[in-house]
Amino acid sequence: MHPGPDDPRVGPVRRAGDDLLAVAVADVVLAQALAARLRATGDWLEAVAGMASVVAQFDPQAVDAGTAADRLRDAAAGMPARPRPAGEAIEISVVYGGEYGPDLAHVCELTGLSEAAFVARHTAAVHRVDLLGFTPGFAYLDAHPDFDVPRRAEPRPRVAAGAVGIANGRTGLYALPGPGGWHIVGRTPERLFLPEARDPFRLAPGVAVRFRAMAPDEFEDRAGQ
């Protein structure tokens, strides 16, 4: 069953630069499926899913923009109604608050939750990985209304590896140190990106994640191993 060219889940193809085309789609699962379909053709330099869009980069030396836009439109029009991919559940241990989560107090102020209530809700929820992006291994988990705070107005120049961030209801896992605009509520000693491994990415879209609160002592023991 292919919804056809008037699929209400897919918006018009727009230019996002001289070699970039963007299309809005209804949700991240559709975005992931469309981006994967584009990559499989070999016609694109990059095809990347966002939460509600796909941006594809074409080689202007190989194809003109009109042809590229037609290809993107055709691929988007033929998307099947696809169920959410099922994934294994992974437990990730986190130290919340203190020096490990310097923004927890502020997030609690914004959400009206006590720190204990925040941790209880965050560890009770099942979070699904919507996409990997930003930097290698960074996982965007799905949104929960309990954690709906905006990003920081000014991004931090450096956030530690293993940082657990909150923005727009989502939890984000920083696999690597680097700049970041999310509120940092905790930190895990888990390594989410192992460049030397055959499959270097610990998480993948669709995987379910549960958080477990851990004590700073346990973190330091694990990190020291």
Next chain:
Amino acid sequence: MTIRVVKSGVQTTVQARPRSGLRHLGVPASGPADPLSFALANRLAGNALDAAGLEITLWGAAFAFDTDALIGIAGAPCEVRRDGRRVDTHATILARAGQQLDIGPATAGARTYLAVAGGIAADTVLGSAATYLPAELGGYSGRALRGGDRLQICDPPGRPAPVTTPEEFRPPTGRAIALRACESAESGLLDDEARHRLFDCNFTVGARADRMGLQLDGARFETTVAGRLETAPVFPGTLQCPGDGRPFLLGIDAQTTGGYPRIAQVARVDRHLIGQLRPGGHVRFLRRSPEAARQDLDSMLRYWSRWLPGIEALL
């Protein structure tokens, strides 16, 4: 056949052909921040244009050679001395075994490239030898070089002949750089006045300026939904507008997705120039339609391919 790092400078990395086709996994391009200058350096060294070479940032570096080596230097202009005596950087430089090359501070621009005939042996990770510092990937153990490091030189195929870069292929590097740019996905979130002003004002590059991106000071911009957008793909050359209103221009190590409005996209024809922006330097944006930017790219590539055949694969 090694190069010993005598002085590593503020940040010297091994760079090579960028990673491609991996942005959906969060893996950025990396590679030389200014691929045109990188290619010019490799051309002088007689290498393939994307052979692994060194990217030297702002304040120079120094290297000692334990073997005779043909060297190409390009990019940000600087004084280069061989055992204390100045040498011309627009021609292939012969460094004899035991000699030292001192690369002085860049007098304009931000990055000078040093290529050595044969190329530098480097770690290949995820399909490229380019160094990506945040994840410690590729290059020399994934890190910036330090004094005392020894870099292996690969055997050059055949005997490269010294060349001189013709005058018309020596790009000027200034402290004020204009970048052709197109509107991007969220340009519509700026009001008409702001959309006009974006292409009308001069920005100063802020102190936060590295391979990932550059903060631009000067005018601030308000968008209607700052801070509440869904995460969307971004690319080198994307101009983002964070909640504080100060535009942030993404560089070659740009993250793959972001949550701030994308208010412009530097055109492919000028993306290499982002690598030459330095803190305190000036930048402005020139509005181009995507079609005009495409024509500019065509003529630019036609021009440069006379000296750098195959350059289109790097730009």
